[in-house]
Amino acid sequence: GAMGGSASLIPRDLLGEYQELTFLSKQEILLAYKRFSELLPKEERESACSARVPKSQIVTLPELRANPFQHRICHVFSTSETGDDSMSFEDFLDMLSVFSDSATSDIKSHYAFRIFDFDDDGTLDRKDLEQLVNCLTGQGEESRLSSAEMEQLIQNILEESDIDRDGTINLSEFQHVVSRSPDFASSFKIVL
Amino acid sequence: EEPLAAAPVDFLQELPSCQSARRRRGGSQERRPALLGTAGSRGAVARVQQERAELAVRPAREQPMSIAEKRILRDSQQAETERLSRWKKWRRTSSKSLKKALSEAKGLSSYVVLWRHDIHNIEGKFGTGIQSYFSFLRFLVLLNFIIFIVMFSFVTLPIIISEYGIFNSTIAYISPKNIEDSCTVYEPNGNKGLVYFYTYLKDLFSGTGFLEVTSLFYGYYTIDAVWISITRYNLPLAYLLATFAYLALSFLWIMKRSGEGFMQNLVHDADPFQSYCNKVFAGWDFCITDPNAAQLKHRSLQYELQMDLEEEKLKQKIAERTTKEKLRIYSLRIFINLIVVAILSGCFYSIYRVTVFSQENSNVSIRNDTSTDSANLLVQYLPSMVITLANFIGPLIFSFLIRFEDYTPTFEIKLTLMRCVFVRLANIGVLLFSLWSQISDCGADKCKPCGYNYKLYPCWESDVGQEMYKLMIFDFLVILAVPLFVDFPRKLLVTHCSWKLIQWFGQQEFQISDNVLEIIYGQTICWIGTFFSPLLPAIATIKYFIIFYVKKIRLTHTCKPAARPIRASGSNFFFLMVLLIGFVLACVPLGVSIARIPSSKACGPFRNFNTSWEVIPDTILEFPTVLQQILFGMASEAFAVPFFMIICIVMFYFIALARAHKRVVEQLREQLVLESHDKMFLIRKITEAQR
Numbered sequence: 001g002a003m004g005g006s007a008s009l010i011p012r013d014l015l016g017e018y019q020e021l022t023f024l025s026k027q028e029i030l031l032a033y034k035r036f037s038e039l040l041p042k043e044e045r046e047s048a049c050s051a052r053v054p055k056s057q058i059v060t061l062p063e064l065r066a067n068p069f070q071h072r073i074c075h076v077f078s079t080s081e082t083g084d085d086s087m088s089f090e091d092f093l094d095m096l097s098v099f100s101d102s103a104t105s106d107i108k109s110h111y112a113f114r115i116f117d118f119d120d121d122g123t124l125d126r127k128d129l130e131q132l133v134n135c136l137t138g139q140g141e142e143s144r145l146s147s148a149e150m151e152q153l154i155q156n157i158l159e160e161s162d163i164d165r166d167g168t169i170n171l172s173e174f175q176h177v178v179s180r181s182p183d184f185a186s187s188f189k190i191v192l
Numbered sequence: 193e194e195p196l197a198a199a200p201v202d203f204l205q206e207l208p209s210c211q212s213a214r215r216r217r218g219g220s221q222e223r224r225p226a227l228l229g230t231a232g233s234r235g236a237v238a239r240v241q242q243e244r245a246e247l248a249v250r251p252a253r254e255q256p257m258s259i260a261e262k263r264i265l266r267d268s269q270q271a272e273t274e275r276l277s278r279w280k281k282w283r284r285t286s287s288k289s290l291k292k293a294l295s296e297a298k299g300l301s302s303y304v305v306l307w308r309h310d311i312h313n314i315e316g317k318f319g320t321g322i323q324s325y326f327s328f329l330r331f332l333v334l335l336n337f338i339i340f341i342v343m344f345s346f347v348t349l350p351i352i353i354s355e356y357g358i359f360n361s362t363i364a365y366i367s368p369k370n371i372e373d374s375c376t377v378y379e380p381n382g383n384k385g386l387v388y389f390y391t392y393l394k395d396l397f398s399g400t401g402f403l404e405v406t407s408l409f410y411g412y413y414t415i416d417a418v419w420i421s422i423t424r425y426n427l428p429l430a431y432l433l434a435t436f437a438y439l440a441l442s443f444l445w446i447m448k449r450s451g452e453g454f455m456q457n458l459v460h461d462a463d464p465f466q467s468y469c470n471k472v473f474a475g476w477d478f479c480i481t482d483p484n485a486a487q488l489k490h491r492s493l494q495y496e497l498q499m500d501l502e503e504e505k506l507k508q509k510i511a512e513r514t515t516k517e518k519l520r521i522y523s524l525r526i527f528i529n530l531i532v533v534a535i536l537s538g539c540f541y542s543i544y545r546v547t548v549f550s551q552e553n554s555n556v557s558i559r560n561d562t563s564t565d566s567a568n569l570l571v572q573y574l575p576s577m578v579i580t581l582a583n584f585i586g587p588l589i590f591s592f593l594i595r596f597e598d599y600t601p602t603f604e605i606k607l608t609l610m611r612c613v614f615v616r617l618a619n620i621g622v623l624l625f626s627l628w629s630q631i632s633d634c635g636a637d638k639c640k641p642c643g644y645n646y647k648l649y650p651c652w653e654s655d656v657g658q659e660m661y662k663l664m665i666f667d668f669l670v671i672l673a674v675p676l677f678v679d680f681p682r683k684l685l686v687t688h689c690s691w692k693l694i695q696w697f698g699q700q701e702f703q704i705s706d707n708v709l710e711i712i713y714g715q716t717i718c719w720i721g722t723f724f725s726p727l728l729p730a731i732a733t734i735k736y737f738i739i740f741y742v743k744k745i746r747l748t749h750t751c752k753p754a755a756r757p758i759r760a761s762g763s764n765f766f767f768l769m770v771l772l773i774g775f776v777l778a779c780v781p782l783g784v785s786i787a788r789i790p791s792s793k794a795c796g797p798f799r800n801f802n803t804s805w806e807v808i809p810d811t812i813l814e815f816p817t818v819l820q821q822i823l824f825g826m827a828s829e830a831f832a833v834p835f836f837m838i839i840c841i842v843m844f845y846f847i848a849l850a851r852a853h854k855r856v857v858e859q860l861r862e863q864l865v866l867e868s869h870d871k872m873f874l875i876r877k878i879t880e881a882q883r
Contacts, residue, residue, distance in 0.1 A: 019292075021253050021262045025299035062316075066486035067478060079258045090259040097253070099478060110256040112473065129472075136475050137497070138490030145494070149501050156468045156504070163861055164868040177469045182765050184474035186320050191312060191479065 009033065010049065022097035029093065031192050035061070036092050052086040063190050068135040072115045099190035108188050109178045113171050123168040129154050207871075306330055310744060316481035318702070318747070319489060323479075325704050326740065328767050332715055333736045335445060339438045339722060340729035346434040347726050348407050350418045350425050364417040364424075366800060375642035378650040378794035380404045380411060397665060398554075398572045399658035408661075408727045410653040411795040428797035428807045432786070435723050439782075442719065442775060450768045471496060503600045510600075525597050535589060536615065539582045540622045543575065547626040550574045551648075551655075575659070576666035579619045583713070586615040587706070609705055613770055616713045617777045620720070623663075624781045627656055632789065643790035643802075651795035653724045656785070660721030661728065667714050668735045675746040683750040702751040707743065708767050711736070712774045719778035723785070 010018075010033055018029050037048040039057045055074045064070045074085045077095040087095070097103060098111045117124055118131045130150060137143050145153065161169050161177040169177075178184050252266040273284055307330055315323035354361040367376075380400075395401030399409070406412060418425040475493050480486050513521075554572045590611045594604050631652045633645050649655055679700050686699050718732040787805040791798035798804045812823050825831055 017263075018259075019295065021259055021266065023253060025295060027299055062481040063479075066480050066483045068476065068486075068490075069478075077258075079260065094259055104254055107254060107256055116473070133472060133497070136472065136490070137494035138487070143490060143494055145497065149498060152501050152504070153468065153472075153497060157472055160467060160469045164864040166868045166872070174473075178473055181467065181470040181474045183320070183470055186324070187474045187477050187479075189479055 009037075009046075014049070018093060022093055023100045023102040024093065024097050028096065028100065028192065032093055032096055033089070035192060036089050049089050052080065052088050053092075055085040055087075058087055058092075063192065068138070069115055072118065076111065076114045096190065096192065099188065101189060101191065105179060105185055106175070108185070109175045110171070112178065112184075112188060113174045116174075123170050124174065125168040126154055126158075129157060129169075306333065307740065314744065314747070315477075315479045317485055319480060319485060320477045321704055322702055322747070324767070325707060326744070328708065329711060329736060329740050329743070331449065332711060333733055333740070335442060336715075336718060336729045336733040336736060338441065339718075340727070340733060342438050342441065343434050343722060343726040343729060346430045346437075347413065347427070350420070350427065350430070351407070351413070351415060353420065354418045359420050361418060361420040363415050364419060365414075366416040369800075372641040375646050375650075375793040376799075378411070378792075380651070380654075394569055397662075398569060399661040404654060404658070408725055409657045410724050410726075411651045413726075413797050414795045414799065415797060416800065426811070428801070429811055431726075431797050432804060432807050435782070435786075438722060438729075439719070439775075439779065446768055446771055446775065450765065468500065471500070499601060503602060506600055521598055528593050528597055531593065532590065532611065535586070536618070539586065539615065539619065543578055543582065543619060543622045544626040544629075546578045547575045547623055548630060551627070551630050573662060573666055575623055576663050579623065579663070580666065580670055582619055583616050587612045590615075609766075612705075612709055613773060616709055617716060617774055620663075620713070620716060621777060621781065623659065624656070624720070627659060628784075628789065631655075642793055644792070646792075646794070649792075651792045652789075653785075653792055653796055657721060657724030657728070660717055661725055661731075663717050664714065664721065664728065664731060664735065667710075667717070668739075671710065671739055672742060675742060675750065679746055679750040699752045700750055702747055705766075708770065711739070712767075712771050715771065716774040716778045719775065720781055723782055 010030070015026060015029060018024070019026060022029075024032070033048065036053070037045045039053050039061070040048055040051055044051045055071070055078075058074055059065060059070045064073065067073070071085070073095065074087060077091045077098075078085045078087050079091055080086045080088075098107055113124070116128060116132050118128045119125075124132075133150060133153060134144055137145060144150075158167065158169070161173050163173050163176070252262040252269065255262060255265060257265070273281055276284075307326075311323055311326050311330070314326055350361075351363070353359060354363045391401060395403050403409070404411060413427070413431065415427050418427055471493075477489060480489060550571050554568060587608070590608050594608050597604075599607065631644050631649050644652060683699055714732065714735070718728055721728045785804070787803055790802055791804045793799050798807065801807055801810065812820055815823070
């Protein structure tokens with residue numbers, strides 16, 4: 001079976017190390033390896049541990065293809081030097097670890113902040129929030145909120161979460177407001 | 193307020209708070225240059241070292257870094273561990289191996305998790321809201337199974353052991369003293385001899401006949417002790433304690449499952465159902481895999497956000513109402529609430545009448561052994577039918593009436609839900625109340641010798657058990673029948689018939705709140721009924737097991753995903769809260785039966801006691817004197833009143849503490865705002881001075 005086959009392709013000590021450094025269990029890591037190597041062309045499958053998969057391939061995964069944040073996820077978890085958002089197997093494991101059930105809410109909120117920070121400046125300002133809401137309501141002209149509604153919505157969000165009233169949400173404020181959200185842990189989850 | 197853009201961005205980047213935030217983000221590209229580029233490097237280096245020290249305390253996998261960076265961190269942590277004392281080293285390695293063992297166990301147990309694959313698929317296709325309903329159903333299956341194990345092993349198993357004589361066990365019967373003989377007459381019609389097969393079927397549905405003498409009902413347990421070799425197993429005490437055990441177990445499991453989120457939601461000011469941040473930051477279900485479902489989710493999020501924004505404007509409008517309008521609306525609301533109360537009383541009264549009628553007529557026919565059996569069955573199921581009808585009509589009427597009360601949409605939803613919950617759970621209460629009014633019907637000296645109506649109900653606990661059994665069976669039949677006779681035909685009509693009217697009617701949507709209330713109603717019946725019918729949880733387990741598959745098939749084949757989901761009823765918090773209300777409501781009738789109503793003298797383990805509760809004081813009387821005095825002292829007023837006062841004082845202390853903390857939090861918030869303004873002001877001044 002595929003399970004037995006892929007178990008022999010990840011060396012045992014590496015498997016143990018991945019278990020130690022991520023929140024994934026052994027079965028989840030092996031399943032991730034199987035799905036990751038399926039994204040590679042046949043010749044590269046043997047050295048899947050060190051190969052990099054381009055972003056265009058990653059977003060074909062069923063777990064990501066319907067996700068409006070697919071590009072941000074690839075960008076945040078990618079450790080590619082060239083900035084092309086390609087993901088190695090370890091990046092893929094990192095992503096699954098953060099989105100797994102056993103990840104702490106601290107880690108989840110940290111990465112959620114990075115995903116929602118569209119301009120990568122370390123804070124969520126009005127432009128970031130506007131892009132976030134547009135991602136949520138969908139692409140297409142008729143699915144966007146009107147500018148008056150958007151203004152009102154962003155105003156409400158900042159009122160609820162911006163503690164120091166500087167017009168932006170920094171990491172601590174974001175983590176604080178998300179810790180009070182009852183739905184965050186159950187919605188910020190991807191299981192293969 | 194000056195806009196943020198006025199302050200130069202590069203200054204902001206050099207602030208210590210920005211630097212530390214970037215470092216914590218773990219962006220390896222920015223880390224090195226930021227360290228070297230700051231002025232006042234000595235302070236910066238010390239800060240970084242301190243942060244490193246803080247980081248090192250937490251294990252590597254809880255850091256928000258990539259795997260490569262976590263490796264480096266872990267290696268440095270291990271290098272540090274080498275320098276520690278032997279004791280600390282041993283502690284750390286043992287905790288590591290413990291965690292490893294736990295994660296292995298967890299990995300194995302994930303294979304055993306029931307329906308993992310099914311629920312995962314449902315989540316991908318329909319979203320988290322509907323998935324939480326199915327997880328909840330799975331939780332109830334497990335809960336009922338554990339309750340069954342508890343009751344079976346402590347109550348039924350000893351009897352089975354002694355019947356087969358294993359371990360040299362025997363049963364002891366103690367005939368009740370000081371009781372009139374007429375109270376102890378109980379002859380259930382166990383269908384001995386040749387009977388029609390049809391009678392078995394009727395007995396299966398009504399819990400009488402051959403079923404009444406099995407271990408399903410309370411009447412079977414007319415045993416006072418079981419001798420297993422030389423130890424005496426006190427069955428009445430075990431029965432009562434097993435009841436308390438399953439109630440406590442249910443309560444603790446519900447509380448554990450709700451976790452901290454529950455307490456937080458209760459304590460916190462912000463409305464947990466409505467926060468904008470919750471909708472935006474936790475709005476997208478990352479587990480959706482189906483593009484169609486994603487499309488629907490986008491639309492529903494858009495709709496939800498627009499509705500909330502409109503509702504806010506509506507609230508403003510409400511605040512600006514004139515006094516005349518307010519008067520009109522309040523009088524309209526009072527009038528409609530009166531209508532609701534009238535409808536509820538009508539429901540309750542009809543349930544009462546029907547229960548009394550059913551009890552009178554079914555009792556008469558059993559005693560006289562008439563052969564109008566099918567009509568008898570109908571009469572016996574009459575209370576269940578009326579309750580189901582009331583549960584169905586009530587919510588329809590409520591959702592119709594609430595439109596006139598002019599509330600905000602979210603409040604409308606919440607109020608309708610609360611009313612539906614109340615109707616469903618109060619119906620059971622009324623049924624039980626009418627049963628008890630029959631049992632304790634003491635006019636004309638009907639219950640003189642025994643304390644309850646012994647002629648009609650020689651073994652009243654079995655009767656109550658039978659009613660609960662019938663309720664459960666009927667509920668199950670209805671849940672099976674509705675998809676079969678309503679949903680599938682509807683789907684067939686919609687797909688094959690293209691009349692405008694039918695297309696407008698459309699396919700069924702999966703209403704989470706209705707389905708949740710349905711299963712909580714069933715669970716409340718199970719909790720109440722288990723005391724009177726110890727094997728009822730087994731039936732409940734099988735029932736919920738089958739319901740899972742029925743609902744899943746119904747969902748995937750006949751329902752379309754809800755276009756406008758109601759977030760209030762999609763959250764776990766709501767399910768557990770309503771389940772808790774059901775639990776409290778189940779405890780009340782149980783408490784009354786155990787403590788107030790005299791137990792039957794003709795059957796059951798509590799024949800020798802006045803009430804079921806009396807087992808416990810009797811057992812305490814056999815304890816050593818010192819312990820006895822302590823326990824009785826705890827139950828007396830001399831202890832209770834000072835205890836109550838101390839509890840009040842402790843409570844007031846915590847309330848005062850919480851209030852003081854709240855004040856401090858407010859002050860700190862204001863100070864943060866001021867500091868932020870100061871920072872902006874100073875930066876602007878510096879920039880101006882630099883020019």
